[in-house]
Amino acid sequence: xxxxxxxxxxxxxxxxxxxxxxxxxxxxxxxxxxxxxxxxxxxxxxxxxxxxxxxxxxxxxxxxxxxxxxxxxxxxxxxxxxxxxxxxxxxxxxxxxxxxxxxxxxxxxxxxxxxxxxxxxxxxxxxx
Amino acid sequence: xxxxxxxxxxxxxxxxxxxxxxxxxxxxxxxxxxxxxxxxxxxxxxxxxxxxxxxxxxxxxxxxxxxxxxxxxxxxxxxxxxxxxxxxxxxxxxxxxxxxxxxxxxxxxxxxxxxxxxxxxxxxxxxxxxxxxxxxxxxxxxxxxxxxxxxxxxxxxxxxxxxxxxxxxxxxxxxxxxxxxxxxxxxxxxxxxxxxxxxxxxxxxxxxxxxxxxxxxxxxxxxxxxxxxxxxxxxxxxxxxxxxxxxxxxxxxxxxxxxxxxxxxxxxxxxxxxxxxxxxxxxxxxxxxxxxxxxxxxxxxxxxxxxxxxxxxxxxxxxxxxxxxxxxxxxxxxxxxxxxxxxxxxxxxxxxxxxxxxxxxxxxxxxxxxxxxxxxxxxxxxxx
Numbered sequence: 001x002x003x004x005x006x007x008x009x010x011x012x013x014x015x016x017x018x019x020x021x022x023x024x025x026x027x028x029x030x031x032x033x034x035x036x037x038x039x040x041x042x043x044x045x046x047x048x049x050x051x052x053x054x055x056x057x058x059x060x061x062x063x064x065x066x067x068x069x070x071x072x073x074x075x076x077x078x079x080x081x082x083x084x085x086x087x088x089x090x091x092x093x094x095x096x097x098x099x100x101x102x103x104x105x106x107x108x109x110x111x112x113x114x115x116x117x118x119x120x121x122x123x124x125x126x127x128x
Numbered sequence: 129x130x131x132x133x134x135x136x137x138x139x140x141x142x143x144x145x146x147x148x149x150x151x152x153x154x155x156x157x158x159x160x161x162x163x164x165x166x167x168x169x170x171x172x173x174x175x176x177x178x179x180x181x182x183x184x185x186x187x188x189x190x191x192x193x194x195x196x197x198x199x200x201x202x203x204x205x206x207x208x209x210x211x212x213x214x215x216x217x218x219x220x221x222x223x224x225x226x227x228x229x230x231x232x233x234x235x236x237x238x239x240x241x242x243x244x245x246x247x248x249x250x251x252x253x254x255x256x257x258x259x260x261x262x263x264x265x266x267x268x269x270x271x272x273x274x275x276x277x278x279x280x281x282x283x284x285x286x287x288x289x290x291x292x293x294x295x296x297x298x299x300x301x302x303x304x305x306x307x308x309x310x311x312x313x314x315x316x317x318x319x320x321x322x323x324x325x326x327x328x329x330x331x332x333x334x335x336x337x338x339x340x341x342x343x344x345x346x347x348x349x350x351x352x353x354x355x356x357x358x359x360x361x362x363x364x365x366x367x368x369x370x371x372x373x374x375x376x377x378x379x380x381x382x383x384x385x386x387x388x389x390x391x392x393x394x395x396x397x398x399x400x401x402x403x404x405x406x407x408x409x410x411x412x413x414x415x416x417x418x419x420x421x422x423x424x425x426x427x428x429x430x431x432x433x434x435x436x437x438x439x440x441x442x443x444x445x446x447x448x449x450x451x452x453x454x455x456x457x458x459x460x461x462x463x464x465x466x467x468x469x470x471x472x473x474x475x476x477x478x479x480x481x482x483x484x485x486x487x488x489x490x491x492x493x494x495x496x497x498x499x500x501x502x503x504x505x506x507x508x509x510x511x512x
Contacts, residue, residue: 061274063327065270065324087373087374088263
């Protein structure tokens with residue numbers, strides 16, 4: 001059981017990100033759990049193991065946000081190969097060219113003084 | 129299988145508050161109270177008859193309590209279930225349970241918002257989410273845009289088909305004197321409008337206006353003696369599938385696929401029996417998803433279903449005859465107004481946009497980011 005007096009699920013996730021790692025949890029049935037939790041969804045089991053993802057995934061859905069006075073920004077849902085989905089952004093490519101099915105790989109965005117580091121993705125070449 | 133009884137309660141009074149842009153410093157509860165008195169006037173009941181209060185509003189955290197204070201009424205039953213725009217369909221279901229079990233006899237469901245006056249950001253501050261916030265999605269729009277991207281990818285749905293939904297809503301709105309939008313709209317205008325979150329332009333997105341509404345419900349027995357034709361509650365269904373878009377299991381299938389069949393099961397009806405369909409059109413993709421999930425067309429065919437003016441006035445299906453959240457009004461959590469149009473159609477009060485022989489109307493509410501889905505089926509006396 002995550003001892004919430006010592007560390008939060010997000011705190012543990014962030015600790016991995018600070019080491020350049022994308023972490024997720026695995027439940028008793030071997031299935032990936034994301035977002036990180038204090039107890040396993042569906043069962044309530046306290047047995048959640050932390051794992052580090054290989055960082056490879058596929059774009060599941062994508063949009064481009066057009067905010068006032070800002071360059072267009074990609075927002076995507078990524079299906080990681082380990083079997084979990086997360087929101088992220090695909091960088092190093094025109095946001096409109098991010099396509100569903102595109103293979104992508106993880107890297108850490110360093111964030112800034114207000115925003116802790118967070119995962120982003122770049123094209124990995126090829127699609128599914 | 130619902131434990132509730134088909135047709136045991138009815139809506140007897142229904143009204144909007146003032147809609148559009150209200151005077152400075154008007155509060156959301158001012159609008160709730162105004163709509164409440166109009167709904168009471170609609171049915172001939174008095175404030176002191178109300179013994180159940182159901183309400184939710186993003187600007188009023190303890191809505192049933194705040195509204196009861198304002199009206200100086202002392203309900204013996206209250207419920208503030210807040211699951212976004214479908215909250216009020218859930219309130220109808222909970223009202224039915226409460227009335228059937230004698231917990232209250234005359235229920236008020238009310239809503240109000242001043243989101244146009246105070247800004248959407250001020251009216252609906254978003255909860256922080258460290259797994260989504262860093263990507264700066266424009267919420268809730270981007271969540272629905274992600275769902276649209278998936279539907280387009282999987283089923284070949286086009287931006288033109290999405291635009292058909294907005295154009296049909298506008299044509300209905302031109303028949304509704306209370307609608308915010310007064311000018312015609314073309315598919316080209318939708319496609320060429322300012323892009324907000326691809327594939328949505330601003331014309332694929334619902335309005336941001338002030339407003340509210342109220343409905344009064346009571347037992348079927350008491351409803352018969354009141355001023356207007358009752359709109360009986362034939363079936364209800366409530367379902368949730370997620371809270372955040374990152375956690376929606378399949379972006380092309382909503383929990384309406386559960387709430388719909390539950391409501392139809394209780395009503396002992398099928399989609400073909402529905403004369404008018406009132407769907408929460410927060411964005412142009414939502415009616416397409418709900419028409420599929422509620423069983424009006426097979427999964428993936430929603431884009432085709434709405435094409436060629438099929439859901440516009442004179443089309444094959446009467447959908448969102450008020451003009452919807454896209455063109456009539458959208459004061460934040462719009463679900464109560466989705467029901468008010470369905471109720472008016474069943475009563476035959478809709479003037480030039482009235483659906484002929486409308487005996488059964490379905491109202492479907494959506495909350496969060498396709499998260500909560502609640503369905504209510506209303507019927508006239510002939511359906512009992």
